[in-house]
Amino acid sequence: MSDAPKGPQWSTLDRDLNRISQLELATSYVSRPLVAPGIALAFIVIAGAVAAIFLGGSTSSFVVVAAAAFGAYMAINIGANDVANNMGPAVGANALTMGGAILIAAIAESAGALLAGGDVVSTISKGIIDPDAVATADIFIWAMMAALISSALWVNLATWIGAPVSTTHSVVGGVMGAGVAAAGISAVNWATMSKIAASWVISPVLGGVVAALFLALIKAKIIYQDDKIAAARRWVPVLVGIMAGAFASYLALKGLKRIVKIDLQTALIIGAGIGALSYIITAPLIRHQSQGMENRNKSLKVLFRIPLVISAALLSFAHGANDVANAVGPLAAIVHVTEFGDFAAKVTIPTWVMVIGAFGISFGLFLFGPKLIRMVGSQITKLNPMRAFCVSLSAAITVIVASWLGLPVSSTHIAVGAVFGVGFFREWHSERRRRNSSIAKAPETRIAPEERRRRKLVRRSHFMTIAAAWVITVPAAALLSGCIYLLLATVTH
Structure with a gap:
């Protein structure tokens, strides 16, 4: 009898505790998506503080602090979007876990940016806008600021919808739009812009063809x-x-500008030497690793796994060396103008600016990269280590070929084009084998056209989304940049 009153009391307490636990669970569920943006915001604030420290108390320091914050925001978006192209295939092929891919990419990208990043970059993104057409330093600063903000916003939007886009093209569009708004259409170098437009087609097609040829060779x-x-x-x-x-040729050509200037012929000679040495070292290792393996495709995947991981790391290093400078170019231009009061065709990128770019990429990759890594690695087409190796190999070779031909290409378009190339080659190859095997079969045993369409190895929805994002990147970034420049000009005058 003495225990009877305790029953309802304990029941009420259990209900209250259950409600509290449900409330805690709901709170954690709601707040979880806010963690990554919170960390990113903290990094952006720190980047601005670093700029303030290096610039001291100069009258123009506020502008540089704002530019550094937007530069950090741009770098975060590069990490979230661009790096997925390098690591996506390795993750999709199960050669790397997501955590392992993010760790390797963060180290390789940062090392590429800080050790081999180009110390000189065109402030106007490779001659898109004529500096003489810009009237004053203030107009130039706000044009670069608009380019920085618009390109970062565009890459952020592309990441949100799941489309890997070229960050270099985003910056190009931003610079062009701001330049037109500031100095008119005549200020744009349309010959350069036409080459960039041509790269929309050249890059993915060339990357896809090279990847398909290597996959055909492996098969x-x-x-x-x-x-x-x-x-x-x-x-x-x-x-x-x-x-x-x-990769040796690629890095010699693109990634060692800070140390020594190397022409294409010398880079190819270096690549041939490194390639021969790698063959001599690899042959006995593969022979030893393959001992006792079963005669099946599963064994082949094991043999390709380590080369794939190494190629993904090298691709990230090369990307850090080559593309980070393009992303922080507008920030470097603003720093140069505020320090020296003039604007030149080329400027030196301060080390602290490169550090913001390198660390921003790592943060962006860690916080927001998995979405695009999964999309590139497994949602376009199914990859295994052999196919993913072809993608990485294609990315390096296509850049070398494009440099030799003098064609402007995008590493993003090449890598994603290579993934599509592998998928479409597999479709073509499986269709050809199906036709050959069904010649002797009765018509009623053949697969219906509707079923064949359902079995396509490349997801057409992703293909259309990515192609559309590529086509509109430059005009969208340009329009956004022009509007932002006009807004900044209105506010500051």
Whole structure:
């Protein structure tokens, strides 16, 4: 009897505690999406504070602080969007976990930016706007600020809708739009813009073709051989040598500007030497690793896994060395004008600006990168280590070929184009095999056209979304930049 009153009391307490726990769960669920933006905002504030420290108490320091904050915002968006192209294939092929990919990419991108990042960059993004057409330093500063803000906003929007876009093209569009708003249409170098427009088509097509050719080679020389392991022992070291040579040439050509200026012929000679050395080192290692392996495709995936991880890391290093300077170019231009009072065709990027770019990319990749990494790696088409290796190899070789031909290309478009190239090649190849195998079959056993469409190996919805985002990147960033420049000009005058 003495325990009877306690029953309702404990029941009421349990209900109250249950409500509290449900409230805590709901609060954590609601607040979880706010953690990443909160960290990003803190980094942006820190970047502004760093700029204030380096500029001291100068009268123009406020402008540089604001530019540094927007530069950090741009760098975060590059990490969220652009780096997915380098790591997506390795994650999609299950060669790396998401955490491992983010860690490797963050280290490689930062190292590329800080160790081999170009110390000189065109303030007007490779000659898009004529500096002589800009009347005063103030107009130039606000034009660069508008370009920085608009390109960052556009890349942020593209990441949100799940479309990997070229951050360089975003900056190009931003600079063009601000330049037109500030100095008129005549200030734009339309010859340069036409080359950039051509790269929308050249980059993905060239990347896709090169990746498809390598996949065809791997299928013919390794996968469809009776003794797959013996074929792999012959060809995997060759492919690793080609990969090492391509990346050595790429890094010599694009990533070592700070140390020494290397022409294309010298870069190719360096690449040939590194490639031959890599073959000599890799051949016995592959022979040892393949001992006792079963004669099946699963064994081949193991042999390609480490070369794929290395190629993804090298691709990230090269991206950090080559593309970060483009992203922080407008910020470097603003810093230069505020310090020296004039604007030149080329300026030196201060180390603290490169640090903001490098760390911003790492933060953006860590906080917002997984969405695009998953999309590029597994949602366009199914990748395994062999196919993903072809994507990474294509990215390096296509840049070398484009440099040789003098064509402006986008590393983003090349990498994603290579993923599409691998997928479309597999569609074509499987359709050809199906036709050959069904010649002797009765018509009623063949697959219906509707079912064949359902079995497509490349998701057409992603293809259309990405292609549309690529086409409108420059005009959208330009329109946004022009509007922002007019707003800034109105507010500051």
